[in-house]
Amino acid sequence: MVTIGEIWATAGSIMATLMFVSTIFKQYFPYRLWGYVERYSHKLIHFVYPYLEITFDEFCGERLKRSEVFSAIQTYLSGKASMSASRFKADIVKDNRSVVLSMDDKEEVTDEFKGVKVWWVLGKNTPRTQSFSVYPSSDERRYYKLMFHRRYRELITGSYINHVLEGGKALTVQNRQRKLYSNNPSKNWYWWRSTKWSHVFFEHPATFDTLAMETEKKEVIKKDLKKFSEGKEYYVKIGKPWKRGYLLYGPPGTGKSTMIAAMANFLNYDVYDLELTTVKNNTELRTLLIDTSSKAIIVIEDIDCSLDLTGQREKKKEKAEDEEGTDAVKKAAKEEEDSKKSKVTLSGLLNSIDGLWSACGGERIIVFTTNYVDKLDQALIRRGRMDKHIEMSYCCFDAFKVLAKNYLAIETHELYAEINSLFAETNMTPADVAENLMPKSDEDDVDTCLNNLIEALKAAKEEARRKAVEEARLKTEEAEKKAEEEARSKAEKEEKEKGAKENVKDGKTPANSVKENGFTLV
Numbered sequence: 173m174v175t176i177g178e179i180w181a182t183a184g185s186i187m188a189t190l191m192f193v194s195t196i197f198k199q200y201f202p203y204r205l206w207g208y209v210e211r212y213s214h215k216l217i218h219f220v221y222p223y224l225e226i227t228f229d230e231f232c233g234e235r236l237k238r239s240e241v242f243s244a245i246q247t248y249l250s251g252k253a254s255m256s257a258s259r260f261k262a263d264i265v266k267d268n269r270s271v272v273l274s275m276d277d278k279e280e281v282t283d284e285f286k287g288v289k290v291w292w293v294l295g296k297n298t299p300r301t302q303s304f305s306v307y308p309s310s311d312e313r314r315y316y317k318l319m320f321h322r323r324y325r326e327l328i329t330g331s332y333i334n335h336v337l338e339g340g341k342a343l344t345v346q347n348r349q350r351k352l353y354s355n356n357p358s359k360n361w362y363w364w365r366s367t368k369w370s371h372v373f374f375e376h377p378a379t380f381d382t383l384a385m386e387t388e389k390k391e392v393i394k395k396d397l398k399k400f401s402e403g404k405e406y407y408v409k410i411g412k413p414w415k416r417g418y419l420l421y422g423p424p425g426t427g428k429s430t431m432i433a434a435m436a437n438f439l440n441y442d443v444y445d446l447e448l449t450t451v452k453n454n455t456e457l458r459t460l461l462i463d464t465s466s467k468a469i470i471v472i473e474d475i476d477c478s479l480d481l482t483g484q485r486e487k488k489k490e491k492a493e494d495e496e497g498t499d500a501v502k503k504a505a506k507e508e509e510d511s512k513k514s515k516v517t518l519s520g521l522l523n524s525i526d527g528l529w530s531a532c533g534g535e536r537i538i539v540f541t542t543n544y545v546d547k548l549d550q551a552l553i554r555r556g557r558m559d560k561h562i563e564m565s566y567c568c569f570d571a572f573k574v575l576a577k578n579y580l581a582i583e584t585h586e587l588y589a590e591i592n593s594l595f596a597e598t599n600m601t602p603a604d605v606a607e608n609l610m611p612k613s614d615e616d617d618v619d620t621c622l623n624n625l626i627e628a629l630k631a632a633k634e635e636a637r638r639k640a641v642e643e644a645r646l647k648t649e650e651a652e653k654k655a656e657e658e659a660r661s662k663a664e665k666e667e668k669e670k671g672a673k674e675n676v677k678d679g680k681t682p683a684n685s686v687k688e689n690g691f692t693l694v
């Protein structure tokens with residue numbers, strides 16, 4: 173009887189012989205004939221193995237961007253994986269309430285489409301060179317492989333793949349837990365996982381209903397956003413990338429950030445909060461923007477503080493510093509400081525907003541906020557870049573009514589008339605109004621809160637009056653000082669002219685005086 177050990181020994185020697193023969197064959201067989209052998213061997217395999225394979229890679233474009241097709245397939249298969257795979261990866265979605273299972277590496281999942289069976293495998297390309305790093309190799313790339321009988325080639329490539337992609341996208345929208353991203357400094361970017369952006373779940377509760385603003389203005393913005401989000405075909409027709417820029421400007425506490433949250437909740441978009449000061453240069457900025465998903469609002473807050481937008485201020489400063497002297501220690505310190513500073517330029521920013529790269533992906537809204545719109549370079553905020561400019565201003569009575577409804581659950585009150593007249597005379601930000609309306613203890617009722625607001629409005633009015641008086645006083649003082657200085661310099665000038673005339677009368681021209689006294693009288 174043949175033992176297992178003997179079988180293994182025989183199999184081992186057959187393998188060794190085959191490898192030896194194949195090596196000899198490769199070495200001595202004419203190179204040109206080798207091509208024929210390969211071609212015919214493929215035909216032979218094709219004849220006995222009637223299945224076709226399609227591969228979908230995880231990354232496209234030199235790892236710059238994760239393939240949306242790969243993501244759609246992953247989501248589509250997550251529904252099927254729970255039926256046939258045995259190892260899963262779990263993801264929490266939709267308000268942390270449910271778990272979605274997706275297939276793990278090297279798992280196989282079967283699917284059926286119009287009675288045709290197909291197989292999906294999640295594979296990984298292992299590195300060609302072996303290294304002993306604890307990190308995965310740069311060659312390691314995941315892919316989905318779809319296998320089907322070649323008889324169904326048209327059905328699969330024609331309809332099935334579309335069916336998978338559309339199903340995947342629909343599931344993504346359904347399961348979507350929106351995210352709030354913030355960019356990481358490039359020293360923390362690693363190629364083996366997406367680390368350019370960190371995220372938390374986006375849970376800001378602001379909506380357009382809770383946003384204090386004139387109703388009409390709010391409606392215009394809502395319509396604008398809706399038109400944009402439904403405008404895919406329109407943007408293709410007019411030949412413009414599917415993106416829109418919003419500039420929100422106004423004093424602190426007027427609701428610019430709140431408006432962004434309301435926009436994201438209205439459109440069901442993710443938010444990318446881009447901190448420009450940690451972006452080293454224009455290339456990094458471009459890489460970050462390419463790595464954003466569609467259905468996203470990209471936000472740059474306080475754009476006037478984020479970088480030197482005129483480009484001139486920086487040069488002036490440098491020149492002044494150069495004149496101060498070039499001490500070696502100072503120079504080294506300056507170099508170190510410079511290396512930490514963001515080198516993103518205005519033109520880099522403009523390019524990333526509406527250059528050729530900006531068309532990668534689609535359905536993106538870019539929002540800039542600023543407290544000082546006049547400081548911004550006109551090129552940055554021209555239409556086409558910042559298409560819609562929205563002024564967030566001090567609280568008006570209309571906006572107050574929204575806040576009162578949110579904070580005190582009232583539609584009207586006998587004190588409204590007084591509050592209305594006070595708003596007409598006073599500037600107060602919605603943030604201050606909201607703070608005054610908020611009950612501070614269980615004893616605080618509606619009347620207390622409204623009276624608090626009235627007191628605050630009166631105090632603000634008095635403060636504004638006092639400020640205006642002070643400003644007027646300062647202005648008058650300045651004007652008087654200026655007039656005094658003008659009068660003094662005029663008197664001095666007249667005095668000089670008078671002296672000069674008298675000298676001429678006495679025959680003492682400046683030239684004569686030199687001759688006489690050996691020095692010049694000025």
Ligand SMILES: Nc1ncnc2c1ncn2[C@@H]1O[C@H](COP(=O)(O)OP(=O)(O)OP(=O)(O)O)[C@@H](O)[C@H]1O
Pocket residue numbers: 382383384385422423424425426427428429430431543564602603604606
């Ligand atoms: N228009 C508004 N509607 C509702 N709440 C508002 C509004 N404006 C301000 N608030 C309230 O005031 C707080 C501060 O507002 P927000 O952060 O949106 O102001 P901002 O304009 O972004 O200020 P900054 O310029 O300082 O960033 C918010 O938490 C919100 O509760």
Ligand SMILES: [Mg+2]
Pocket residue numbers: 428429430473541
């Ligand atoms: Mg803000």
